[in-house]
Amino acid sequence: MPVLEVELLTKSYAERPILRGVSFKLEQGERVALLGPSGSGKTTVLNCVGGVDRADSGGVTIAGSVLSDLSADGLAQLRRRHIGTVFQFYHLLPTLSAAENIELPLQLLGVPMSERESRVRKLLDRVGIAHRAAALPGQLSGGEMQRVAIARAVVHRPSLILADEPTGSLDSATGAQVLELLAEIVSETKAALLLVTHSTEAVKHCERVLRIQDGEIVEGA
Template identity: 85%
Template structure:
């Protein structure tokens, strides 16, 4: 988008993620109460709050896993709630990378095949897929484990595979839900360093749900939630 200021064309960068007035109820319980915030390209944002404050529900609504009762989610200029199921799946495959606490790797695929899968779903040519997978295996330090199945990997190795899988298709937005929650302190610190470095390199926006003070240190901005609302940082 361009505007003219003093006769000069100035490009205004659209936020990668725009969340406006999200509400969500489950049965008689209100989970989200008008949640609003934006993320810009390359921005690393931590979403904090006690259990039950609505953090994971926000992440699920942003990722299209769940649907808000009202409000809107815009990702890379696409209004999520207006998309069909097929359009939403395409948006997620192209623009979103996800990292979970328990990895969610496919157990019958090797480390390399798990990383390659998003590119296969997008129809990327084999030579390009192989080059990107090889590059990322090296980048996350597990080239020697490319042929190993998830059951043969340590927790730290599995999370490295998960990070590589989340960024292999070069998404604009990475959603991470407690990515170090099942790791020991030392391994978790290594994984956080790696995730932050890759986000800086790719200039993706990162929304990180966490309870970890160490994870917060890798973010530029903190949003604090309580009782379904953002009470700080929006």
């Protein structure tokens, strides 16, 4: 069973079509880049897959669950258990330390404290910022914040990781390091990765490229 299956997805805003029958699948451990010009529908695809937006028609199935069949609570539970997200602007909680930001998904799932502490400690070390565990986001560099965001995205061992321009706010050298780290961690966890990007460097870390234009997949599906 694919980790993610998108079938004939359509979405319009103010009667303006954004997605026109988008279909593709991601298998376990597969790294896929979603490329396209601004306004092509990339972010809308990501929002529909992540349950942020509801599609007008078509279906999204994640780990065997059809998103449109779920209640609001059911959708929230699926997102907490099966999806990890890495954003361009990090979306870290400013009043929580690096360690506490990473720990948050485990708290929401009710994971016992000893297990939470163990996972967070291992991930802080894995992403190379164990020495910054107590720092607040405002005290971290962009690269450090994105490393925290990657750790937070995988700490609950999701089936699917969604990454929205994860290097868009970073310089090229830091961005390259973050991309390499993301690809390595995805491989280690066997999660599927859907990476929305404009970066040709990011594409090198993916096994397949989906190209979207005017709301339609024109290559790679």
